[in-house]
Every structure is written in structure tokens, then in C-alpha cells.
Amino acid sequence: MQLSYGEYGGRFVPETLIPALDELEAGWREAQDDPSFRAELDELGRSYAGRPTPLTLAERFAPGKRLYLKREDLLHTGAHKLNNALGQALLALRLGKRRVVAETGAGQHGVATATVCARFGLDCVVYMGVEDMRRQRPNLERMALLGAEVRPVEFGTRTLKEATSEAIRDWIATVRDTHYLIGSCVGPAPYPEIVRELQSVIGREARGQLLEAEGRLPEVAVACVGGGSNAIGLFAGFVDDPDVRLVGVEAGGAASLGSGRPAVLHGSRSSVLADEDGQVLDAESISAGLDYPGVGPEHAFLRDSGRAEYVGTSDEEALDAFRRLARTEGILPALEPAHALARVAELDEELVLVCLSGRGDKDLAEVTSR
Amino acid sequence: MSRRAQPEAVGPTPNPHPPGETERSEEIRADVSRGDDESVAIRLKALVIYLMCGPETPELAQAAVEGGADLVELGFPFSDPLADGPVVRRAAERALARGMRTGACLDVLAATRERLPGTPLVPMTYSSLLEAHGWERFAEDARAAGATSLIVADLPAGEHPEVRRVQLVAPTSTDERLALAAASSDGWLYLVTVTGTTGAREELSPALAGLVERARARTELPLYAGFGISTPAHAHAAGELADGVVVGSRAVEVAEDGPAALATYVSSLRSALD
Numbered sequence: 001m002q003l004s005y006g007e008y009g010g011r012f013v014p015e016t017l018i019p020a021l022d023e024l025e026a027g028w029r030e031a032q033d034d035p036s037f038r039a040e041l042d043e044l045g046r047s048y049a050g051r052p053t054p055l056t057l058a059e060r061f062a063p064g065k066r067l068y069l070k071r072e073d074l075l076h077t078g079a080h081k082l083n084n085a086l087g088q089a090l091l092a093l094r095l096g097k098r099r100v101v102a103e104t105g106a107g108q109h110g111v112a113t114a115t116v117c118a119r120f121g122l123d124c125v126v127y128m129g130v131e132d133m134r135r136q137r138p139n140l141e142r143m144a145l146l147g148a149e150v151r152p153v154e155f156g157t158r159t160l161k162e163a164t165s166e167a168i169r170d171w172i173a174t175v176r177d178t179h180y181l182i183g184s185c186v187g188p189a190p191y192p193e194i195v196r197e198l199q200s201v202i203g204r205e206a207r208g209q210l211l212e213a214e215g216r217l218p219e220v221a222v223a224c225v226g227g228g229s230n231a232i233g234l235f236a237g238f239v240d241d242p243d244v245r246l247v248g249v250e251a252g253g254a255a256s257l258g259s260g261r262p263a264v265l266h267g268s269r270s271s272v273l274a275d276e277d278g279q280v281l282d283a284e285s286i287s288a289g290l291d292y293p294g295v296g297p298e299h300a301f302l303r304d305s306g307r308a309e310y311v312g313t314s315d316e317e318a319l320d321a322f323r324r325l326a327r328t329e330g331i332l333p334a335l336e337p338a339h340a341l342a343r344v345a346e347l348d349e350e351l352v353l354v355c356l357s358g359r360g361d362k363d364l365a366e367v368t369s370r
Numbered sequence: 371m372s373r374r375a376q377p378e379a380v381g382p383t384p385n386p387h388p389p390g391e392t393e394r395s396e397e398i399r400a401d402v403s404r405g406d407d408e409s410v411a412i413r414l415k416a417l418v419i420y421l422m423c424g425p426e427t428p429e430l431a432q433a434a435v436e437g438g439a440d441l442v443e444l445g446f447p448f449s450d451p452l453a454d455g456p457v458v459r460r461a462a463e464r465a466l467a468r469g470m471r472t473g474a475c476l477d478v479l480a481a482t483r484e485r486l487p488g489t490p491l492v493p494m495t496y497s498s499l500l501e502a503h504g505w506e507r508f509a510e511d512a513r514a515a516g517a518t519s520l521i522v523a524d525l526p527a528g529e530h531p532e533v534r535r536v537q538l539v540a541p542t543s544t545d546e547r548l549a550l551a552a553a554s555s556d557g558w559l560y561l562v563t564v565t566g567t568t569g570a571r572e573e574l575s576p577a578l579a580g581l582v583e584r585a586r587a588r589t590e591l592p593l594y595a596g597f598g599i600s601t602p603a604h605a606h607a608a609g610e611l612a613d614g615v616v617v618g619s620r621a622v623e624v625a626e627d628g629p630a631a632l633a634t635y636v637s638s639l640r641s642a643l644d
Contacts, residue, residue, distance in 0.1 A: 010529070012524045013524055014524055015540045016566075155463070156449075168452050175542060261502075262501060263501055267524070278499045278501055278502030279498070279499075
């Protein structure tokens with residue numbers, strides 16, 4: 001198999017989807033070669049989404065360091081997910097697809113998808129595990145208000161893994177008129193590449209902003225990793241700068257890179273929490289957005305090549321970082337990037353860049369119940 | 371049943387040929403789908419029954435064959451089966467909860483082969499199991515346990531050609547992909563009748579006729595139609611177009627009521643096909 005990232009990636013999907021993936025890939029190449037696509041996306045970023053997002057120096061959170069936060073929490077809808085949703089919605093329009101299907105875990109990708117579908121007049125169906133519906137109630141209500149149909153997924157782990165499988169099954173049945181708007185850099189090719197490119201705006205902007213603020217590149221760039229889309233977007237800005245250390249932070253109970261093995265999940269070969277027979281295991285995390293047993297194939301490649309390293313954070317450490325950022329900087333982060341913030345203090349480096357991938361409003365119930 | 375040719379070539383020695391030899395395809399084609407006698411062949415349609423692996427599967431498979439099944443697919447369950455609808459997905463969940471991992475499934479396959487020395491047995495599973503076990507090792511171990519071929523639901527034609535298997539094509543397949551799948555398929559070509567996942571449907575998919583026509587223009591392999599076929603009427607209608615039918619979800623449901631119920635159900639499909 002022609003794999004995209006070393007031994008990882010590929011297209012492990014039922015035959016029904018192969019022509020649609022071919023069509024998507026061709027449409028994506030055309031869009032990339034079309035200056036008007038990039039121009040429209042940039043304009044939407046500026047006038048609709050709120051790009052560029054600021055870079056904030058967090059001196060009280062990390063005394064003795066120069067910690068900069070890339071503020072994707074200030075993006076419209078409250079998380080980096082909109083970068084990808086906007087780009088893929090434009091792609092769906094180019095492909096003539098009027099219906100969009102998506103999965104969501106924390107609800108941020110569901111909200112971003114519902115938002116772009118409302119903006120462009122597309123039908124929107126979002127699959128969400130009932131366990132996540134319970135812990136991310138505000139996002140559920142937002143999706144409904146935006147006109148999306150949220151379909152509960154009530155089997156298996158009742159979280160992001162099953163929601164993703166169910167979205168793919170929907171796509172298998174509706175592929176002729178439906179675009180599958182995947183939320184992370186996972187799935188069959190060309191999805192990991194599309195999502196990385198659409199999220200790379202995070203790293204590109206942060207690079208320029210940091211050079212302007214400090215006159216140098218960060219010593220280390222840190223981001224949380226579930227499927228890995230905000231991390232791959234941040235890393236994209238620095239992967240060619242060998243002096244910039246890249247650190248991905250996984251939830252301790254969902255460490256696909258830290259304790260996974262090669263397996264096939266949701267259409268690609270990657271590092272997956274799986275048993276020795278290839279059966280996928282349940283991930284467990286307080287953060288619905290990180291509660292996923294797989295990870296983007298490019299992260300597995302970056303880990304194996306040594307270019308990026310991946311560490312873990314426990315639920316308690318993430319909660320502590322959440323509370324500390326609120327008290328020291330007046331920012332409520334989402335629980336997902338709180339995992340990345342939890343590792344900052346122990347870094348040897350002084351100049352640190354963290355992607356604050358989303359805001360924490362959705363997590364208030366979870367945090368205050370602890 | 372006696373008028374139907376038994377597929378001698380695949381039993382009692384289950385694996386007369388290593389994978390990749392073309393004779394094998396010829397044998398399955400000649401013996402399973404058409405019968406030895408061409409005049410009989412015109413009437414005969416192959417009936418394929420899918421069962422999820424479990425301790426009682428050998429007995430169920432035997433009942434299916436007694437009811438008139440020509441070939442049995444054995445589901446090796448996977449935790450995240452993208453091609454499967456609710457019935458097979460739930461059956462897979464139950465099977466995994468009962469410990470039906472690759473090793474146990476191979477034991478079930480071997481036990482089924484003991485009971486059914488002459489029936490083609492085809493494990494159907496997903497890439498992750500082969501990835502974990504080793505792609506070629508999986509095919510070898512399955513063959514050693516009595517498998518006639520393999521079906522890997524999420525491994526498109528053209529990928530991992532070293533794993534000889536029955537390829538699937540769908541209504542969305544382009545003519546190029548149809549040709550590619552047919553050229554590498556092992557014995558027969560699996561026509562997915564619907565744009566969708568496995569599971570019963572009200573009506574036989576209208577897409578089947580066009581798919582059969584496009585496939586016939588590109589291959590002489592027998593064409594078996596599956597996904598969404600659950601009633602004798604479906605089987606009859608699909609049999610009018612294709613060379614055989616595959617029944618999965620409904621068979622899995624009926625099998626829960628035991629071997630006698632399964633045999634009765636399968637013979638109702640058999641009667642509708644003949």
C-alpha cells in the first residue's frame with residue numbers, strides 16, 4: 001500500500017468509499033492550485049472567524065519563562081476546529097456536495113461544522129456519543145441552535161471512537177451527495193493531509209508573531225494531542241526548524257502514541273491503543289476531545305523519526321493547570337489544551353509556545369463537579 | 371439437495387493449493403457456482419451464508435449447509451467494523467465479549483472444517499486483525515485451519531496483493547476499479563448491492579442490475595451479490611441477475627434461535643433460488 005507517512009496512513013476503507021476519496025483528493029489538489037480558494041479562505045478567516053488570533057505572553061502562569069499562548073480559544077466558535085471546518089466546507093461546495101456529516105467528541109468540531117453549514121446553507125448531521133452528550137451539554141445546545149441534527153451514538157464506548165465509525169457508515173450510505181467533514185488529522189488519505197494543511201495556519205501565524213515579539217523562534221512548541229489536529233497545525237510552522245523542539249501532550253488514559261501499537265482504525269494505519277489481536281481498546285480521559293484511542297498517522301511518523309516527542313498528562317494535572325490558568329491569566333482554557341499547559345513548568349527551555357486550542361466554557365460542568 | 375454438485379475440489383483436503391495459484395479460482399468457479407455439469411449449472415445459483423464466529427458456529431454452519439448453503443463465511447469480529455450495520459456490529463461486540471479473538475476464531479474455523487470437509491469456508495474480517503497477526507501469516511494460518519479464501523472488508527483491491535482474497539465491488543466502483551478487483555479476486559467477485567453497510571433492506575437494491583452488467587463485461591468470474599439480501603424474494607430476485615447470493619445479517623439473527631431455525635431459514639432461501 002502506498003502509505004503517506006512512512007509506514008503510516010493509507011486507505012483502509014470499504015470499496016464503496018474509494019471513488020469518493022479519489023474525487024476528494026482531485027478536488028483538494030485543484031483547490032490548492034487555485035489562488036481563489038486560498039484567497040476566499042483567508043478572507044473568511046479575517047472577516048468571519050477572527051484571524052489572526054493573538055499571541056499572549058503568560059508571565060504569571062509560568063514565572064521564569066517566556067510562555068506564549070497561541071489563542072485559538074479566541075477564534076469564532078471557541079476552538080481551532082473552525083480552521084478545518086471552513087476549509088472543508090469550501091471544498092464540499094467545490095465538489096457539489098450539499099450535505100455534510102461529521103463526528104464530534106468534545107463538541108467543538110460539531111459546533112464548527114454546524115457553524116459553517118449554517119453559513120453556507122448546507123445540511124448538517126453530527127454524530128456524538130451519548131457519554132459525550134452528557135458531559136458537553138452546552139455544545140449540544142449550540143449545534144441544535146445552529147440547525148444541525150445531532151444523532152446520538154449509543155453503542156460501544158459511546159464516545160468519539162464510535163461517533164467517528166458511525167459518521168463513516170453514514171458516509172458509506174450517502175457518499176454521492178455528502179461530504180464527510182472529518183474533525184482531526186485522522187482517517188483515510190487524503191484526510192490527514194487536508195486537515196494538517198488547513199490547521200497549519202496556527203503554526204504559520206504563531207511563527208511570524210513570535211519572531212516579531214521575541215526576534216527568535218521558540219525553543220519548544222507544545223500542543224495537546226487527541227487525534228492531533230491542533231498539534232499538527234502548530235508543528236507545521238516549525239517542523240523544518242530543527243532547533244525547535246516539538247512536544248505533543250496526550251491524556252494519560254488515551255496515550256495512542258505513548259502506549260499504542262500499529263493498528264488500523266478509521267481508515268488508516270497508525271499508532272492505536274489496541275490489543276495484540278488488533279482489537280481497539282477504550283481510551284479514558286476527562287477530556288472528551290482527547291478521549292480517542294487513535295491518532296493522526298503523521299504524528300506516529302514524527303514520533304518514530306524522533307522529530308517530535310509525546311508525553312502524557314493525568315486528569316488531575318490537567319484540572320490543576322485549568323484552574324491555575326484561570327487564576328493567573330484570566331483565561332479559562334478547554335480541558336484539552338490544559339493537558340499541554342500542565343507540562344510547561346517542567347520544561348528546561350525558557351521560550352515556550354503553547355497552542356491554546358480552545359476555550360473552557362464547555363467544560364465548566366465537568367470541572368466544577370470535581 | 372442431492373442434485374446440487376458438491377464442491378469436491380476444496381475438500382476433504384481443504385487446501386490443495388497454496389494461495390496465488392490460479393487453479394484454485396478455476397476450481398471454485400467450476401465446482402461451487404456452476405456445478406460440474408454445465409446443463410445443471412444454468413439452473414444453479416450459489417447460496418452463501420455468513421455466521422459470526424462463536425463456540426456454536428460449527429454446528430450452525432453444518433445446519434446452514436444441510437439447509438442448502440454452498441459456502442459459509444465466518445466472521446472474525448473486529449471492534450470497529452466500518453462496513454457493518456447494526457446486526458453484525460452487535461454480533462461482533464458479543465463475540466468479542468466471549469473471547470472470540472483471532473486464535474479462538476481460527477479454532478472455530480478448524481472445528482467447522484472438521485464437520486464440513488467439502489464446503490468452502492471463507493473468513494470475513496477487517497485489516498486490523500491481519501495487521502496485528504501479520505498479513506501473510508494470517509492468510510497462512512487461516513488456510514491451515516481450513517479456509518478456502520478470505521474476505522477483508524476494509525482492504526480495497528490493489529492493496530496487499532500478497533493476501534489472496536475475494537474482492538468486493540460496489541455500485542460506486544468505477545469501471546477501472548471493477549476490472550482491477552476482478553483481475554485479483556479469488557474464485558468469485560463479491561458484488562455489494564447497496565451503497566451502504568450490511569443489513570436487511572425492504573427491497574432488493576435497484577443498483578444490482580447495473581453492477582452485474584458492468585461486472586459481466588469485465589470478468590468471467592461468478593458474481594455473488596450481498597448486503598441487503600434477507601428474504602427468499604430478495605434471494606430469488608438477486609439470483610435472476612447474479613450467480614449467487616450472500617446472506618449475512620438476517621442469517622446471524624436467525625442463528626440466535628439455533629441450528630434447526632437456521633436450517634429452515636436457509637432452505638427457504640435455497641428453494642427461492644432454485
